[in-house]
Amino acid sequence: MELLGSPASPFVRKCLVVLAETGQDDVIFTEVATTPMDTAAAAAAANPLGKIPSLIRDGGPTLYDSRVITRFLDHRAQAGLYPETRLWETLTLEATAEGIMDAAVTLVYEKRFRPEEFWYQPWLDAQWTKVTRALDALESRWMSHLHGPLDMGQIAVACALGYLDFRHGANDWRKGRDGLAAWYEAFAARPSMQGTVQPAA
Structure with missing residues (x-):
């Protein structure tokens, strides 16, 4: 394959x-x-x-x-990354991470592929608001799940946060989210994460 x-x-x-x-x-x-x-x-x-x-x-x-x-x-x-006992929670957490990625990638595309005179700042701000709302939800509602056994929701969240560092580091997603930041620091040390770090921009 x-x-x-x-x-x-x-x-x-x-x-x-x-x-x-x-x-x-x-x-x-x-x-x-x-x-x-x-x-x-x-x-x-x-x-x-x-x-x-x-x-x-x-x-x-x-x-x-x-x-x-x-x-x-x-x-x-047969890895069990979508565990039947918490399938809907895992899928919802993965969808939350995908939403962060979608908005973050959209922000990159807007400035990379559209002339500056066509940028619409309220729309750009709205995309980042989606990201911050999702991050706040992770911090307030999902920390118990994130600290549980490895599943696809955790992997997706870690990849989303890594992308924020990669493309939107100046926005400082960690501010006011100490729990999420600490979780990510530990998760990002996994060999699977270290071996897939995005190349320098």
């Missing part, structure tokens, strides 16, 4: 962390440079939406969307 993606993408990083955590070293990672404005041929061939990550399988159709891929990889390894 072959995973297509960019190491800078938090969605791709989620998949790479799962591969590392579950010991699936038989999946080849192929780096693909693609953007919403200039879709790489390999990305379009794997996913009609042209998005990454995509997982090309030998015995079935290509899978895309990080949540589909991580669910497949977890099932393949």
